[in-house]
Amino acid sequence: MFVALLSSLEGAAPAASGGGGAGGFMEAFKENPTFLAINLVVSAIVIALIVERASFQLGKYRVNSKEFFAQIKKLVTAGNIDRAIKLCDAGDYPTLQLVKAGLTHANKGPDEIDAAMSEKMGELKPAVEKRIGSLWSLANIATLVGLLGTVLGLIHTFGAVSAPGLSAADRQRILANGIAEAMYNTALGLGIAVTCMIAHLILHQRSKTIQHDLDATQERVFNLLTIQTRPGGY
Structure with missing residues (x-):
């Protein structure tokens, strides 16, 4: 711009020593x-x-989080946590890293899941705003x-x-x-x-x-894992 x-200014302002x-x-x-x-x-x-x-x-955020979560949900509800984690290793994308942080703590209770995902969010969010200010x-x-x-x-x-x-x-x-x-x-x-x-x-x-x-993805994954690990699950 x-x-x-x-x-535009160059075209409008002539210079006396050789034109505009x-x-x-x-x-x-x-x-x-x-x-x-x-x-x-x-x-x-x-x-x-x-x-x-x-x-x-x-580049880093071209993943469709809703579609990706739908795939994760199918694997988790089927009990395939390990396959879900491998799916998160498909690329170095922040959304996948966040989901993986929750999945790797899926069997450690709600507090551990929330702490792991919150820690990962603390790493990811500053990078999004970096240098824009x-x-x-x-x-x-x-x-x-x-x-x-x-x-x-x-x-x-x-x-x-x-x-x-x-x-x-x-x-x-x-x-x-x-x-x-x-x-x-x-x-x-x-x-x-x-x-x-x-x-x-x-x-x-x-x-x-x-x-x-990212906030919405964190909430979806947390709810999925905590409900899945309750007695009776889905």
């Missing part, structure tokens, strides 16, 4: 690269974080770096314009280039911030859905 915003577009951004970058470079680094971190978190959520910090950093680049760029520009001995054409060129540089800083910072906010909204909502699904 911030790339699209930057491209990518050339305008490159001229601004060559003139004063400090804050633009910082935000480009921030943008790379943001992209890497979003890709990593999205891949984790879509950092997107807010990165959004603030990008915005402030962009604004700082804008302010310092304008200060430098107005100082250069006020220098004696410049023609009207030179003053106009310096002013246009300076304002363009300032706007590139602002646009890049705000574009990164908006991207971070949208990504945080999506990833955070997805993580809440995953956590709810």
